[in-house]
Amino acid sequence: MNPKVVGALAMTAGVAGAVGALCAAAGVGARHLLQRQAATARALIGKPLGDVAPDADKRYRKRYGDPVRLLVLGDSIAAGLGAEDGSGTLGARLAKKVAKATHRSVDLTTGAVVGTESSEVMAQLDRLPPAYRADVAVLIVGGNDVIHRVPVAESVQHLTAVVERLREHGTPVVVGTCPDLGALRAVPNPLRALGSRVSRQLASAQAEAALAAGAHVVNLATVVGPFFISNPEEMFSLDRFHPSALGYRRTAEAMLPSVLAALGVADTVPFGHRIPT
Numbered sequence: 001m002n003p004k005v006v007g008a009l010a011m012t013a014g015v016a017g018a019v020g021a022l023c024a025a026a027g028v029g030a031r032h033l034l035q036r037q038a039a040t041a042r043a044l045i046g047k048p049l050g051d052v053a054p055d056a057d058k059r060y061r062k063r064y065g066d067p068v069r070l071l072v073l074g075d076s077i078a079a080g081l082g083a084e085d086g087s088g089t090l091g092a093r094l095a096k097k098v099a100k101a102t103h104r105s106v107d108l109t110t111g112a113v114v115g116t117e118s119s120e121v122m123a124q125l126d127r128l129p130p131a132y133r134a135d136v137a138v139l140i141v142g143g144n145d146v147i148h149r150v151p152v153a154e155s156v157q158h159l160t161a162v163v164e165r166l167r168e169h170g171t172p173v174v175v176g177t178c179p180d181l182g183a184l185r186a187v188p189n190p191l192r193a194l195g196s197r198v199s200r201q202l203a204s205a206q207a208e209a210a211l212a213a214g215a216h217v218v219n220l221a222t223v224v225g226p227f228f229i230s231n232p233e234e235m236f237s238l239d240r241f242h243p244s245a246l247g248y249r250r251t252a253e254a255m256l257p258s259v260l261a262a263l264g265v266a267d268t269v270p271f272g273h274r275i276p277t
Contacts, residue, residue, distance in 0.1 A: 007170045053079035056086035060106045061099035071134035074141040078112035088245030093252030117144045118158040150154025156209045161212040172262035173215040177203035180221035216258040223254040223272035
């Protein structure tokens with residue numbers, strides 16, 4: 001493994017320990033409160049959207065020709081759960097924006113699966129045809145790791161392995177870090193505050209490890225999080241957990257500069273984006 005990645009993992013081990021200490025230090029009453037709030041949040045959110053995101057895979061802007069092969073990996077956000085149809089998913093929004101910026105058609109392949117944790121992303125690569133090679137891969141994962149209390153170091157190690165595998169095949173990678181779970185209004189405090197803290201810690205660890213492994217990084221909490229906090233009714237879908245079509249449009253717009261930089265179309269990126277050195 002890349003020596004820089006080893007250093008990043010060492011750093012995240014301390015973060016994981018701090019979170020564990022926080023939970024251990026909570027009194028019995030506090031733990032019971034958090035458990036009750038988690039149960040309440042699950043009941044409020046439910047699964048009105050099901051477990052399968054709309055199918056968006058196809059060639060976009062065919063008339064341009066010379067297609068860009070765009071691969072999207074990760075969890076329900078990457079898959080587009082919450083969009084009303086395939087055209088509103090993150091992958092579709094990105095495909096259309098990349099096509100417009102490059103004047104090339106875009107072949108979208110979505111490997112992302114609803115409910116995925118970081119440890120399961122490698123299996124998404126394994127399911128692709130052996131000869132498939134993307135021109136750019138977009139990866140968003142982490143929310144389920146936080147929800148299921150996966151240690152930060154373990155989560156980041158799996159993320160790093162996926163980035164390294166893609167880079168070994170010459171595929172540029174753009175990692176969207178774990179969104180800030182503090183934006184979820186359906187989750188009450190103090191559980192929401194704790195989720196915000198842990199998700200931001202994971203996002204920071206993901207950013208350092210992904211950069212060290214050669215990926216471009218987009219801090220989703222910075223570049224698109226404020227929209228979800230200030231306009232939750234518009235940005236979230238009916239389950240108040242996953243983005244709406246507008247939420248995905250904003251997220252695609254926020255991620256586009258790093259996707260174009262990864263493709264070699266743009267030389268600079270705005271605040272909240274980081275380019276590997």
